[in-house]
Amino acid sequence: MNQISATGNVLSLDPDLRAAVLRVARVPNLLVACDYDGTLAPIVADPTKATPTAESVAAVRALSSLPQTTVGVISGRALRDLAALSRLPAEVRLVGSHGSEFDVGFVDELPPERQQRRAELQAALNAICNNQPGVRLEGKPASIAVHTRAAPRDVAQRVFDAVRSGAALWPDIEMTTGKEVIELSVVPTDKGLAVDALRMQVSASAVVYLGDDATDEKAFAHLHGPDLGIKVGSGDETQARFTILDNAEAISVLELLLYTRRRWLFGEQAVPIERHSMLSNTHTVALLTPAARVTWLCHPKPDSGAVFADLLGDTAAGHFTVQPEKGGIPLGQRYRPGTMTVETRWSGLTVTDWLDHHRTGNALIRVLSGSSRARIDFVPRPDFGQVHIRLQPIGGDGLLVLGSNEPIALYSPGIEWEISSDGHSDLARATVDLGAMGGSAMLELRLGTDSIEAPRVALAERQIAAEAAWRDWSDSLKLPSVARDLVRRSALTLRGLWHKPTGAILAAATSSMPEEIGGSRNWDYRYCWLRDASLTAKALVDLGSLEEAESLVRWTLRIADNTDGHPERLHPLYTLDGSELGPEAVIEALPGYAGSRPVRIGNAANGQVQLDVFGPVADLICTLADVRPPEDGDFALMNAMVEAVERRWHEPDHGIWEARRRPRHYVYSKVMCWMTVDRGIQLFERQGRTVPEAWYTLRKTIADNVLDKGWNAKLGAYTVAYGYEEMDASVLWIGLSGLLQDDDPRFLSTVLAVEADLREGPTVYRYRWDDGLPGVEGGFHLCTTWMIEAYLRTGRRADAEELFAQFIECAGPTGLIPEEYDPMTERALGNHPQAYSHLGLIRCALELDRS
Numbered sequence: 001m002n003q004i005s006a007t008g009n010v011l012s013l014d015p016d017l018r019a020a021v022l023r024v025a026r027v028p029n030l031l032v033a034c035d036y037d038g039t040l041a042p043i044v045a046d047p048t049k050a051t052p053t054a055e056s057v058a059a060v061r062a063l064s065s066l067p068q069t070t071v072g073v074i075s076g077r078a079l080r081d082l083a084a085l086s087r088l089p090a091e092v093r094l095v096g097s098h099g100s101e102f103d104v105g106f107v108d109e110l111p112p113e114r115q116q117r118r119a120e121l122q123a124a125l126n127a128i129c130n131n132q133p134g135v136r137l138e139g140k141p142a143s144i145a146v147h148t149r150a151a152p153r154d155v156a157q158r159v160f161d162a163v164r165s166g167a168a169l170w171p172d173i174e175m176t177t178g179k180e181v182i183e184l185s186v187v188p189t190d191k192g193l194a195v196d197a198l199r200m201q202v203s204a205s206a207v208v209y210l211g212d213d214a215t216d217e218k219a220f221a222h223l224h225g226p227d228l229g230i231k232v233g234s235g236d237e238t239q240a241r242f243t244i245l246d247n248a249e250a251i252s253v254l255e256l257l258l259y260t261r262r263r264w265l266f267g268e269q270a271v272p273i274e275r276h277s278m279l280s281n282t283h284t285v286a287l288l289t290p291a292a293r294v295t296w297l298c299h300p301k302p303d304s305g306a307v308f309a310d311l312l313g314d315t316a317a318g319h320f321t322v323q324p325e326k327g328g329i330p331l332g333q334r335y336r337p338g339t340m341t342v343e344t345r346w347s348g349l350t351v352t353d354w355l356d357h358h359r360t361g362n363a364l365i366r367v368l369s370g371s372s373r374a375r376i377d378f379v380p381r382p383d384f385g386q387v388h389i390r391l392q393p394i395g396g397d398g399l400l401v402l403g404s405n406e407p408i409a410l411y412s413p414g415i416e417w418e419i420s421s422d423g424h425s426d427l428a429r430a431t432v433d434l435g436a437m438g439g440s441a442m443l444e445l446r447l448g449t450d451s452i453e454a455p456r457v458a459l460a461e462r463q464i465a466a467e468a469a470w471r472d473w474s475d476s477l478k479l480p481s482v483a484r485d486l487v488r489r490s491a492l493t494l495r496g497l498w499h500k501p502t503g504a505i506l507a508a509a510t511s512s513m514p515e516e517i518g519g520s521r522n523w524d525y526r527y528c529w530l531r532d533a534s535l536t537a538k539a540l541v542d543l544g545s546l547e548e549a550e551s552l553v554r555w556t557l558r559i560a561d562n563t564d565g566h567p568e569r570l571h572p573l574y575t576l577d578g579s580e581l582g583p584e585a586v587i588e589a590l591p592g593y594a595g596s597r598p599v600r601i602g603n604a605a606n607g608q609v610q611l612d613v614f615g616p617v618a619d620l621i622c623t624l625a626d627v628r629p630p631e632d633g634d635f636a637l638m639n640a641m642v643e644a645v646e647r648r649w650h651e652p653d654h655g656i657w658e659a660r661r662r663p664r665h666y667v668y669s670k671v672m673c674w675m676t677v678d679r680g681i682q683l684f685e686r687q688g689r690t691v692p693e694a695w696y697t698l699r700k701t702i703a704d705n706v707l708d709k710g711w712n713a714k715l716g717a718y719t720v721a722y723g724y725e726e727m728d729a730s731v732l733w734i735g736l737s738g739l740l741q742d743d744d745p746r747f748l749s750t751v752l753a754v755e756a757d758l759r760e761g762p763t764v765y766r767y768r769w770d771d772g773l774p775g776v777e778g779g780f781h782l783c784t785t786w787m788i789e790a791y792l793r794t795g796r797r798a799d800a801e802e803l804f805a806q807f808i809e810c811a812g813p814t815g816l817i818p819e820e821y822d823p824m825t826e827r828a829l830g831n832h833p834q835a836y837s838h839l840g841l842i843r844c845a846l847e848l849d850r851s
Contacts, residue, residue: 002606013252017230017242019423021253023208023355024228025260028588029068031204033219033255034250036075036082039232042247043179045150046076049139051085053247059254064091066258066265070202074098074194074265076215080141098176098215102197111143117172117186118142123817124167126215127183128159135159143185156180190223191215195441205588209240210250219354241438250487264314266518266595271295273547274812274828276311278509279340280496281355284362284447285509286313287832290333290813292344292351294320299406299447300361302499303526303576305383307447312512312599313591316422318381320445322351322366325373325431334406335380335814338471338488341463341816348372349434356468361448368432369440376443378410378417378428384587384601391419391426398452399428401741407450411427412443412666414751435525478544480849486808487845488816490838491543494536497835500781503551504528504576505536508819508831514596515830520603521774522596523820524603525831527581529573530556531656532835534616539839541623549624556617557637568644572610572658581606602839608654609663614641615672615737618679625683635689642680642695648701649673655721656730659770665722668730670706674699675737703739710734711746718746718751726769727757728781732790735813742793751790759787761823762806778820778829781807785840804844817841 013021024030037043038062039053072093075082079096088094094244095102110118122137129135134151135156137144146163148156163182168175177185183189191211197205205226209219212232220229220239229240233817244250271289276296279286286308287296296311297320298304310319324346333344341354349370356363367373380389382404389403401408403425410428414437417428432441436548442459446452455462470492480486497506508525510691515521534556537549559578563569565660574582584602618641619726621634649670652663677699684691709722720728732754734740735747758765763779764787782808791800810818810828817837821829 005563013244013249013256014242016423017244017253018256020228020241021208021256022260023315024208025257025421026264026314026589026591027205027226029070029205031070031072031195031198031201031202031207032063033072033074033198033207033209034214035075035191035211035213035820036077036086037234038179038509039210039247039250040073045552047147047149048085050085052088052299053251055251056247056254057086057088057257059251061089063254063261064089064256066261068102070198072198072786073729074191074211074219076145076176076181076213078138079535081259095194096190097143097185098183098194100185100187100189100373101140102194114142114186118144121167121170121173121184123185125163128162128166128298140183140185142187143183143189145181145183147181149180161634165416170703176215178215183519192216192218192220193742195219195222196828201755210253211477233775234291239482243835255747265342266591270313272593272812272827273513273814273818273830274810276812276816276832277335277814278340278493278496278816278833279353279355279364280340281357281362282495282498282500284355285496286355286364287509288333288344288353288354290341290344291330292322292333292353294353294364297364298526299408301576302509305386307380307382307531309381309384309590310376311510311593312384313593313595314385314589315379316424317590318377318383319377319378320364320366321375321377322443324349327373333814334435335489335492337491338474339467340470341467342494343354346370346372346502349374350465354463355468358446358449361446363447365459365462366443366445366446367440367463368442371435371439374432374434374441376415376428376430378430378443380404382406382408384599385425385591386587386589387425389425389451391417391428393417393419396451397454398453400450404428407448409446409450409452410443411446411452412441413453413454415441415443438504467647473545476544480845482845482848483804483808483841484845486811486815487842489545490817490841491545492541493816493833493838494540494835494842495545495548497529497536497833498548498551499576500551502576502578503548503555504574504578505533505548505552505578505835507573507836508834510831511601512599513593513818513829513831515777516596516775517594517825517827517829518596519777520596520598521773521775521777522592522598522600523605523831524600525834526586526601527573527574529598530559530570530613531572531616533611534620536835538608538616538620538623539842541620541627543842546624546628549620553621553624553634553637557633560637560640567640568648570613570644571606572608572613573606586809591638594779604660605654605658608658609651610655610658610669611645611648611651611653612656612666612669612672615675615679616817617641618676618683622679625650625687630683635683638680638683640699641676645673645676645702646694646698649698649805650705657728657771659771659773661770664720664724665709666728667706667710667718667721668728668733670702670710671733671737671739674702674706674739677702678738706734707739707746717750720767720769726767727754728767728769729754729758729764729780729786730766732786735793736786736789742795748794751787751794754790755787758783762803762810763821763823778822779817780820781810781834781837782816782840784821785837786845788844789847792851797851800844800848804848807844809842 079101231238231240247279309317511524584604586598590599655666718731764783816833818832819834
């Protein structure tokens, strides 16, 4: 138990108590309960004048208005008196009579024998207290309290002795004692049981309880685990973890709890999604804010647990921040041309960031240059902040991160660190005078090693080598004249999402970035979808880079080989190393970006049937074969894809958008099945191989089926699924795939129908039909690019150019594009950067350049 000596403001509270409040404020469902007299209201001579302070009412009101937060006041007063005096909002749960009154109609629920016993108790206490100066009886529905605050000490002692030796000994009477009060009840009274009842009612993950009286000890005794008990007032021993001095400090605790929980629930000032820049070394990725805070980094792979997850709404989940000592907004941030190195500039300070790769793992290198003083905050939190860590300084060379299964070290020569704790894990802070250090300092976060030895290769040489690899690659691309610089940045981003060790390609760099701010459509995209990855690789092939596509085909062939000859059993997505995903899980401790919960790890779409995935894989294999001699594996994989389609094309599935509803016969899925067979035929024909006759028949059968059953005569367009009238942007592929000719009236009318129903300004929505999930989402950038392509194919070049210009305006200041866009609020949504968005930009720029 820690005694606090403070003046009542938040900053003067004991650091251990502050740390405990910060921890408990971040639980998913919080119950805040407290006593009334002495906690919310100061103790006064006349109990009828004990009104709560304005500050305590404001804090309780605000806490009770927060989501996933319940406030209760558990008092010895009768419930009716508590309600009249406290004037608290209806959202606050009031419990009277030391926990025996939970609602106003309680007295009517007493059985007749209890009511009779209370009448006998009243008579007995009247006999004891009559003509005793300063003694007051307080009648309650199930009890009677004897107050002696205003009585002389000898009178109080005489009355209490008479009560304890008289009615208090009756077998069915329960006694509760407090400060100058003794209460006898005909029903059990226990604040601890009241806390338990409230905890169960609201499914609280943790309880904060504040109280000043002896009766509150029963409540403290029922706290456990992450719960926090705080005794108000010094004096007797207590079972509470902390003691504070008075009502003023109780208010400070409530205000700190409110401030911290509100920030946790709703996120701190969330940086707009599109303003984040991505670092990559083709082994892992990291995200930077415009102010050079590393807000996202997973280890050892991009689909592993995060070392820094501040992006998901909570600095306690880890960050690595460099800024001028005096703060301030940066002058700007940019990628060094043709590279994945990011420079962030203030007056007198430049921070240069890039990811390197060493023999045992990855390295994040941060170079500080300039003449000013810089402040550094190093807050590693492995596994999304769920692992307790300690930081160990090693001379003047750096820090070791202790407690994680994966070794982590920070090499920081010449920097002196101040280590402190947030009550859960350590954090380090340093101030660097760059002028005194010769104008530069460096930080190298080494993942996968505990070595802090000086590197063998000079820092400048390492930067030149890292940047040369990216620049040489981007210089080798065949870039269009349309949006040339943005296409280059998109290509670099796609290569950055490529995981070179395995050949897999990430769908996006992040998890759980919301499709609706404050909503629950938050998904983990840090995996390899067969569809997304194939489309990404094809876009890079179209620009002249084959390495990513060839490695992805080998990766996909390994996955197909693991199906024991049943490629139709392929999952839509896999981890980067090609294994199946575990169950989708939620990290309750993280509040989510801008308060958007839940934060999900894993993706339940792994278990869905998505028959469209074969089409993009087949299209990629066919495209690769046109630019380099095909390998045996190409033919083997293509044959497996066509076999898979032959076995399952006629089945309903979950579709490209992974709706969490019953399978349907989605038009897009059928078109992709057709495209699989069509590209297989093209591959075999162009390479002089014999095409199985059954393939021609299968291609025609699927085409006839989808062109007939997918058409909705009432709407004059192809719709989302057979027999449904809802539009869906994916039906544009009825023409984009080549199944229908560009001038086919059915394609023209489908483009018009999608435009009318799903386009809003600069964006196109995926659909508006019920997908079985709550909430809404923004326009989908990939669908916008499909519309641009459809405009070009149907002769509407001016419309295509206009929409393309609007689309590229949605990119962030460093050229990165997330998944979605809300045209109403003009803000980006979804995971970032999204491969779909960047490959769509590349496709559109190439088409505009060719047409």
